[in-house]
Amino acid sequence: MSFVKYSIQVLRSKGYKVTRPRKEVLEAVESATAPVSPYDISRMVQQQGKHLDHVTIYRVLDLLCSLNLVHKVLSRGGFVKCGLLDEPGCHRFLVCRECGVLQEFTDEALCYQESQIARRMGFYPEHHLTESSGLCQRCR
Amino acid sequence: MSFVKYSIQVLRSKGYKVTRPRKEVLEAVESATAPVSPYDISRMVQQQGKHLDHVTIYRVLDLLCSLNLVHKVLSRGGFVKCGLLDEPGCHRFLVCRECGVLQEFTDEALCYQESQIARRMGFYPEHHLTESSGLCQRCR
DNA sequence: TAGCAAATGCAATACTATTGCATTACCGCA
DNA sequence: TGCGGTAATGCAATAGTATTGCATTTGCTA
Incomplete structure (x- = not known):
């Protein structure tokens, strides 16, 4: 199952709403191989003719981090999708x-x-x- | 030998000048047990009735990092004195x-x-x- | 499909970080 | 000890990053 689909499942199962901004952030992170910053994501979304407020992106990333769907990579100041979704423990x-x-x-x-x-x-x-x-x- | 004195020695030995700002940053870092940010240091210096430009503090910290005299603690966004000055390798x-x-x-x-x-x-x-x-x- | 709570967008603001350039002050040398 | 050259600092301006409160919108359940 793709990262986006899996994440949506997790969101639903925990009672979080599946909104357009959340889906777009997930897709942006999904498509990236290197860590992306909130403002990177903002630009990626814009290049598709859409728009997301950066505050929203921050909030979505916070949520995804708390659900362990994405990780913050401190040395890069950016976020990546979790590559080991089913494996718990220290990544x-x-x-x-x-x-x-x-x-x-x-x-x-x-x-x-x-x-x-x-x-x-x-x-x-x-x-x-x-x-x-x-x-x-x-x-x- | 104290952290400050040792650091001053290193600075001199590498041909860097030992200036008032550098000494004050070293003393601020020396006195801290938890990581301090550049602006933390700025405030600490001010509380002693002195003043350092924050740009200077950034530059001093960069230098001290490059000499492995201080470490940047990413999870805290702050700097600490190196506690193992004589031990090389991964800290x-x-x-x-x-x-x-x-x-x-x-x-x-x-x-x-x-x-x-x-x-x-x-x-x-x-x-x-x-x-x-x-x-x-x-x-x- | 109507209503409610959660989520978003906006505006304002604070914090963090960087660059270029004029001025200062440290250090070696006389 | 004082002087000159150069590294280092301070200032001003600016860019990037992050957070808060509140009005409005939207996803979801019944």
Whole structure:
């Protein structure tokens, strides 16, 4: 099932309305390989002759993040669709510093070790943020 | 040796001038346990009856980052002094979501594993960004 | 299809970040 | 210690990013 369709299902199942703005944000994120900012999305929508207020885009992205349908990539200041919709746990990213292309993966062992170290230091971890920057195969 | 003194040494050794603004930014960062933003620093300096232009603060922080004397903590949008000045390699952070207090550590094994996985996925990693959020002992 | 609550759009505003250029002040050298 | 050259700063202007409150619209249920 496509990212957009799956997301719409999730929205409905949680009681959120499926609106035109939400669908368009989903489609914009779906079509992107690299992280896109709220204003990127605004421009993408405009290029199709439509319009979305940027405030709406911010709010939609917030919601999608809270539902784990998209991730915020801090090192890029942008958002990507979640590439592992069915896999829970800690998601990690490889981001190409040249083209911004993104690959997503999880690794339970790594996540476990990280938590162990944190706890040994008296810290109670809830969420790990991991973004590796470097070069993708193409840009190399 | 204190963070400020060490940093001044590094600045000199690389041919950078040791100026009043640079010293004040270093002192502000030194005194903070949680990440501080450029404008935070601006306010801290003002509370001492002094003044620094925010543009200068941005530039100083850029420089200090490039010298690995401070780190930018993306999940907080702020900067902290490097807590492991003598240890090279990949630095990781535990950030308390309540009070923002930060602990820094490195772990070669983790870093190595991360790189291995990345390479197996056709990616050439250069830098790992890891920030775990959760609760510190006090806030728990 | 009518009504309600959720969601959007708009306006205003605050915060964050960057650039170019004139002026200042740090540092090496006499 | 004082001077000159250059790196660094401050200022002004501007662009980009993010948030809030409120009136209006729209999706969804009955």
